[in-house]
């Protein structure tokens with residue numbers, strides 16, 4: 001009898017907690033992030049929302065310029081009669097306004113190449129840019145920016161010891177590859193991987209950045225999920241090639257972002273076509289239409305279609321990204337178009 005009673009009491013408590021949670025979510029959805037013009041719940045900024053007794057606990061993932069959202073949340077939730085207090089854990093990367101992830105469903109589609117060239121194109125437009133190479137399975141951003149194995153400096157700050165990013169071509173860079181021994185695979189697993197990644201997210205002294213681009217490992221493993229859950233990512237840029245098999249992998253990738261609520265900002269189709277040096281005609285070597293199909297499916301914009309260009313490959317090998325090294329090339333024009341769209345969305349370049 002008493003067992004039945006405590007059981008039904010527990011069910012009642014759960015139902016109450018669930019209806020309170022819905023009430024909180026509805027109020028939070030009334031708070032609009034002014035630049036992105038969408039509510040903070042849909043933008044994935046509110047995570048780990050829990051109601052315990054008469055207290056609300058949540059994590060707020062924001063850029064350095066969005067601190068006022070904390071006050072707005074407190075004020076909005078103060079109207080709830082049963083709530084004694086709201087506890088907000090603010091998760092931000094100090095000094096960083098906009099954090100974006102660059103992701104792909106599978107390896108080798110040009111995700112790192114795209115991340116480096118977007119960073120370079122943003123830099124050329126006057127933005128302060130950082131690149132976090134979190135591709136633990138194949139960290140190659142240092143090479144793509146012309147850096148060999150360099151020592152990472154650690155500095156003492158008021159909030160503890162921090163890694164100092166390297167600076168190359170005006171772009172700040174931190175890479176798991178810089179911690180690895182040359183020619184040795186990074187064989188981190190489970191808790192060690194989690195710790196290294198969270199340290200990377202929290203313990204780098206970036207200074208003031210308009211954009212931090214995170215080059216994610218391909219696919220949907222532990223490393224990706226940790227980074228997405230632990231960082232204030234405003235949105236993800238998905239890189240794919242035009243063929244169907246690449247697109248199927250991106251679909252799995254998208255599911256992972258939707259779980260956390262991180263919005264997909266757009267699709268970039270890489271290796272879309274080869275331009276004939278003589279007549280300028282375009283040949284779709286790897287098929288066509290994949291990026292458009294994905295964009296339609298996701299209702300996200302197709303930000304750009306990057307041609308196959310031998311300079312992209314050789315520039316990547318010698319550390320001279322095409323967006324800097326050959327600014328008038330068709331590929332560079334696509335990167336300019338992509339960053340113009342990003343700046344239109346975030347209005348982050350305030351220099």
Ligand SMILES: Nc1ncnc2c1ncn2[C@@H]1O[C@H](COP(=O)(O)OP(=O)(O)OP(=O)(O)O)[C@@H](O)[C@H]1O
Nearest residue numbers: 107108109110111112113138307308309312313316
């Ligand atoms: N548009 C392009 N034209 C010519 N070569 C390209 C192009 N995009 C990428 N490449 C080349 O393809 C190779 C793979 O690119 P990249 O390393 O950027 O892929 P990735 O998706 O980051 O791979 P992974 O995640 O496995 O590291 C590189 O040698 C790069 O120079």
